[in-house]
Amino acid sequence: MTRLELFLIRHGESVTNTSKTPLADGGLTERGRGQADAMAACMAASGITRLFSSPLMRAVETAQPLARQTQLPIEVWLDAHEVWTGEGYRGPTTEKLAEMYPEVVYPEGTECDPLGWHCPGGETSETGFRRAERLLDRLRQQFTQGERVALVAHGALNRRFMLAALGLDYSSSLRPYGDNCSIWWLGLGGSRVLIRYVGPAIPGLFDYIKP
DSSP states (O other): OOOEEEEEEEOOOBHHHHOSSOOSOOOBOHHHHHHHHHHHHHHTTSOOOEEEEOSSHHHHHHHHHHHHHHTOOEEEOGGGSOOOOSOOEEOOOHHHHHHHOTTEEOOTTOOOOTTOOEEOOOOOHHHHHHHHHHHHHHHHHHOOSSEEEEEEEOHHHHHHHHHHHTTOOTTOSOOOOOOTTEEEEEEEETTEEEEEEEEEOOTTHHHHSOO
8 A cells, every 4th residue: 555655856057057066056947937837737736735845046946836736835844955965055045045935844843043044055965865764854854644745855855765665775876867846756665666767747647547
């Protein structure tokens, strides 16, 4: 029996994807905003009841059309950020992020630095994988009644999340990949994992696949 159905979504094309130099954070490009709109249209009939996002602007901005489509808040998980090997940095303060994206809320008990959330940087493939494992454990513990939730995150983190869901180690040669705004649909129930790759957002998909 599937306890949780999770839609793992990669953010739309962002300025970090198109920049010639590494950028820790940034919003979506015009193309990325179009991808986010298409993803929201695709997910409109998916039946999700909760919407989570990385704190990075490119993820929150991707989640915004879906939040408006479903009338759900964007619940920001600070530790769902991208795997970042560069130097540490600070993201927007909670007030600034909420000003930019009014749909944003923070789970009860979230400790937010008044100077802005802090990403320590310097991650390795293993430490990024361990963080993905913790996110997966949190979802499994929090949702046990067949709910459907969505998490908007990032390419490198999502790959590690998929490995963790499959019970594989971070050093596995398997490399799940998804383009900007692609969707992985995971059914998690006990030791059993069902995976469907939706791929790039297809408007009307869930009109044919009912919740």
